[in-house]
Amino acid sequence: MYNLVRFLLRFWLLILFLSLEGFCFYLIYQNSKFHQVFLYNKANEISGNVYLQYAASKGYLSLGRVNDSLARENAFLREKAMESFIYLKNEEHTITDSTATKLQLFTYKDAKVIRNSVNQSANYIYIDKGASMGIKEQMGVISAKGIVGQVVKVTEHYSAVMSILNRNFRVSAKLKKSNFFGQLFWSGKRIDEVRLEEIPKHVNVHVGDTIVTSGYSVLFPENIMIGRVRKVYAQPEKNFLEIDVQLSADMNSLSHVYVVNHLQKQELEILDSAVINQAKK
Amino acid sequence: MSGVFPINIIRFFLLLLAQVLFFSNIHAHPLLDVYIYPIFILSLPFNTPRWLLMVLSLMMGLSVDFFLGSLGMHGAAALLLGFLRPNLVSIITPKGADFEINPNIYVQGIMWFAIYYSVAYLILLGSYFSIESWGFYNLFWLVIKILLSTTTSILISIFLLYLFTTDKRRRHT
Numbered sequence: 001m002y003n004l005v006r007f008l009l010r011f012w013l014l015i016l017f018l019s020l021e022g023f024c025f026y027l028i029y030q031n032s033k034f035h036q037v038f039l040y041n042k043a044n045e046i047s048g049n050v051y052l053q054y055a056a057s058k059g060y061l062s063l064g065r066v067n068d069s070l071a072r073e074n075a076f077l078r079e080k081a082m083e084s085f086i087y088l089k090n091e092e093h094t095i096t097d098s099t100a101t102k103l104q105l106f107t108y109k110d111a112k113v114i115r116n117s118v119n120q121s122a123n124y125i126y127i128d129k130g131a132s133m134g135i136k137e138q139m140g141v142i143s144a145k146g147i148v149g150q151v152v153k154v155t156e157h158y159s160a161v162m163s164i165l166n167r168n169f170r171v172s173a174k175l176k177k178s179n180f181f182g183q184l185f186w187s188g189k190r191i192d193e194v195r196l197e198e199i200p201k202h203v204n205v206h207v208g209d210t211i212v213t214s215g216y217s218v219l220f221p222e223n224i225m226i227g228r229v230r231k232v233y234a235q236p237e238k239n240f241l242e243i244d245v246q247l248s249a250d251m252n253s254l255s256h257v258y259v260v261n262h263l264q265k266q267e268l269e270i271l272d273s274a275v276i277n278q279a280k281k
Numbered sequence: 282m283s284g285v286f287p288i289n290i291i292r293f294f295l296l297l298l299a300q301v302l303f304f305s306n307i308h309a310h311p312l313l314d315v316y317i318y319p320i321f322i323l324s325l326p327f328n329t330p331r332w333l334l335m336v337l338s339l340m341m342g343l344s345v346d347f348f349l350g351s352l353g354m355h356g357a358a359a360l361l362l363g364f365l366r367p368n369l370v371s372i373i374t375p376k377g378a379d380f381e382i383n384p385n386i387y388v389q390g391i392m393w394f395a396i397y398y399s400v401a402y403l404i405l406l407g408s409y410f411s412i413e414s415w416g417f418y419n420l421f422w423l424v425i426k427i428l429l430s431t432t433t434s435i436l437i438s439i440f441l442l443y444l445f446t447t448d449k450r451r452r453h454t
Contacts, residue, residue: 017364027353118308121414
């Protein structure tokens with residue numbers, strides 16, 4: 001009888017263990033798309049607050065470095081300002097008013113990084129601007145040195161950005177020199193390296209060539225810096241090159257980023273759905 | 282026995298804060314993570330019932346998850362460690378050894394602690410990284426990541442133990 005009780009007792013512990021593990025894997029499964037974690041909105045506002053305090057106190061320690069990078073960023077923005085516009089030419093009229101000839105395509109909102117991770121296979125960055133500041137999902141995020149990621153979830157005061165160092169992140173990128181474009185994603189081995197694929201084999205690619213955004217998506221403007229070619233692999237059994245790209249942005253020490261807002265996004269989406277409808281007929 | 286609850290509660294929060302605010306922010310290399318929160322699980326008294334070990338481990342793991350945004354992953358790994366800890370202790374302890382209630386690096390000695398922590402961290406980090414990567418890395422990189430992170434975490438944890446443990450034997454003399 002005693003042995004039976006002891007056996008049941010051990011069995012009970014195993015059942016408790018398995019059911020708790022089951023609970024954990026249920027959480028992981030729920031969480032695997034990451035979006036669901038934000039169902040716990042309140043919870044994230046709390047941890048967001050803790051991280052905000054922490055980032056504020058840490059910010060003081062790196063003021064010198066931040067100043068330097070802000071000065072460089074200003075120069076960068078001045079340079080970029082022209083590229084934020086497209087010029088509307090109308091042959092029938094000669095327009096003298098210079099403001100009427102251009103249409104703003106992109107606006108930028110600055111934000112501060114309050115939490116950053118690079119050690120997981122799916123890394124996310126939290127920033128201190130949310131829906132109340134006009135941040136929406138599917139907006140691109142850049143830093144002064146290059147692209148950073150894409151907003152995937154927004155709460156009232158915070159946003160979660162899928163980092164470029166995330167196995168789910170894909171972006172269209174091109175060689176600045178020859179304009180050939182391909183898919184860019186993280187290979188997971190180093191935090192300063194991403195992989196560019198789908199570049200045809202006949203294209204001449206050299207170590208040190210600049211890789212920039214293609215501008216084909218509404219996430220990023222054209223010609224935003226991504227990085228430089230570090231190594232080129234040409235495998236005989238494949239038709240495309242595999243290129244290791246050294247990221248220009250230091251993902252490890254991000255502090256200020258810019259959220260890119262594409263102003264003509266809706267118009268492009270209308271066009272998109274019209275084309276898809278056309279194709280269906 | 283009177284100080285067991287407060288000391289473990291304080292240890293819980295201190296280790297949690299140190300983990301999420303400092304050690305998880307080092308980001309030395311994507312293949313190198315430092316985890317010190319298992320010290321809490323491994324420092325619980327030897328006579329803690331297994332169910333309580335499991336519950337406390339799960340709480341610790343989920344709290345870390347809560348801050349690191351990996352809900353459930355550390356929970357699952359820590360729970361596994363909590364479940365296996367009594368077996369681990371009984372396997373590596375010599376028969377007839379007279380231990381105090383709490384694991385103490387000065388009482389059990391560095392050799393015992395080195396084995397204790399190595400096996401425990403391998404269980405915890407091995408399961409955690411396997412869950413976390415979901416087949417993203419190939420096996421070679423996964424093993425490298427587990428070995429690198431485990432070694433570093435053990436060294437830092439044992440260093441912390443030496444820093445914050447009082448040598449009880451010295452008081453008696």
